[in-house]
Amino acid sequence: MKSRALVIVNPIAGSYTKEKYNSLCTALTNGGMEFDVFFTDKKGDAEAQTHTAIKEQTHSLILVCGGDGTANEVVNAAAFSDIPVGFLPFGLTNVICREIGTQKPIPEAAKIILNGTVKSAALGKVTSIETEKHRYFISMAGFGFDGKAVFGLNRRLKKRFGIWAYIFSGLQSFLNYVPVDIGLTVEDFVYEATSVIVSNGxxxxxxxxxxxxxxxxxxxxxxxxxxxxxxxxxxxxxxxxIRGQSCRCRHIKHIQCQHVTIDNGVHAQIDGDYLGKGSWTVETVGNALQVIY
Known part of the structure; x- marks a missing residue:
C-alpha cells in the first residue's frame, strides 16, 4: 500500500473556509506528508470514497475535514479496517475533535496528527429492531427528545445559520414537547425515560x-x-x-453499560445526524476503529 493520505474535505461544513483548507495543505506538505484531496458534493460521498480507498488499498491514512456528520460517514466505512483515521475541525461543533484534542487552529491540529500515534477505539453500534440495519457512532447517540430535535433540523437553515439552526430546532421541539416514554432497558433493567443519550465519548x-x-x-x-x-x-x-453538572443532577441517571434497548418507536440521531424513527438496540464494539492523534 502507498504511504499516502486521503484528505476528505466537506466544503460546506460549518467552519470550512478556503484559508483553513490552504493552511491544512501547507501544514501537511511542510510535515512531509504526501496526500490526495477529495471534495464531497453530497451526503454519502465521504463514506463511498472511504470504502473505495480501503477496498483498493490506495492510501495508508484517511483525514476527515468536515463536521461530525462527515466524520460519522468515514467512521462507518473505515470500521474494522487497519487504515487509521484522523479528524480535523472543519464543522460546527467538532465533537470528536474536542474528544481527541484536535479542536485547535489547523496548523496545530495537523501537527498533532503528523506526530500522533494510532490508537484502537471502540464504537457504538445502533441497530434497528424493525429492519436489522445498523450504523456505528464514535461520539454519542440520542433517542427521544434529542433525536426529535435533530429530526426537526432544516438542512438549508443549518447551512445558512450554523449552530443557530440547531438551537431553533431545539426550541421548536421544546415548545411542542409532549412527554412520551421511550421504553428504555439498560442491561436488563427497565427505566422510565422520555429520552436517553448513549455516549461512547x-x-x-x-x-x-x-x-x-x-x-x-x-x-x-x-x-x-x-x-x-x-x-x-x-x-x-x-x-x-451546560454547567457540566449533569452527573450531580439527581434528575439525570448515568449508567455505565454495554447494551441498551429503546423499543417504543422514537426518533434517533447518531453523532448529530438524524438516523430515523423506530425501536433500537445499542451496544459497544471494541477495537473497531484505528484513530491517529
Missing part, C-alpha cells in the same frame, strides 16, 4: 461533558437517562449539562 453538542468518565478507547458506553415531564424540567436538565 465524554462530550455532547460541542464541549459539554455529559459522560466525563467515557473514553473512546474503552469498550464501555454511558447511558444518560432523562425523564422530563414538563418544560421546566427540560430547562433544568439543559442547564445542568
Amino acid at each position: 465524554s462530550r455532547y453538542g460541542g464541549d459539554f461533558k455529559i459522560a466525563p468518565n467515557a473514553d473512546i478507547t474503552n469498550d464501555t458506553l454511558y447511558a444518560s437517562i432523562f425523564n422530563e415531564r414538563t418544560r421546566m424540567e427540560i430547562i433544568r436538565d439543559v442547564i445542568s449539562i
Whole structure:
C-alpha cells in the first residue's frame, strides 16, 4: 500500500473556509506528508470514497475535514479496517475533535496528527429492531427528545445559520414537547425515560461533558437517562449539562453499560445526524476503529 493520505474535505461544513483548507495543505506538505484531496458534493460521498480507498488499498491514512456528520460517514466505512483515521475541525461543533484534542487552529491540529500515534477505539453500534440495519457512532447517540430535535433540523437553515439552526430546532421541539416514554432497558433493567443519550465519548453538542468518565478507547458506553415531564424540567436538565453538572443532577441517571434497548418507536440521531424513527438496540464494539492523534 502507498504511504499516502486521503484528505476528505466537506466544503460546506460549518467552519470550512478556503484559508483553513490552504493552511491544512501547507501544514501537511511542510510535515512531509504526501496526500490526495477529495471534495464531497453530497451526503454519502465521504463514506463511498472511504470504502473505495480501503477496498483498493490506495492510501495508508484517511483525514476527515468536515463536521461530525462527515466524520460519522468515514467512521462507518473505515470500521474494522487497519487504515487509521484522523479528524480535523472543519464543522460546527467538532465533537470528536474536542474528544481527541484536535479542536485547535489547523496548523496545530495537523501537527498533532503528523506526530500522533494510532490508537484502537471502540464504537457504538445502533441497530434497528424493525429492519436489522445498523450504523456505528464514535461520539454519542440520542433517542427521544434529542433525536426529535435533530429530526426537526432544516438542512438549508443549518447551512445558512450554523449552530443557530440547531438551537431553533431545539426550541421548536421544546415548545411542542409532549412527554412520551421511550421504553428504555439498560442491561436488563427497565427505566422510565422520555429520552436517553448513549455516549461512547465524554462530550455532547460541542464541549459539554455529559459522560466525563467515557473514553473512546474503552469498550464501555454511558447511558444518560432523562425523564422530563414538563418544560421546566427540560430547562433544568439543559442547564445542568451546560454547567457540566449533569452527573450531580439527581434528575439525570448515568449508567455505565454495554447494551441498551429503546423499543417504543422514537426518533434517533447518531453523532448529530438524524438516523430515523423506530425501536433500537445499542451496544459497544471494541477495537473497531484505528484513530491517529
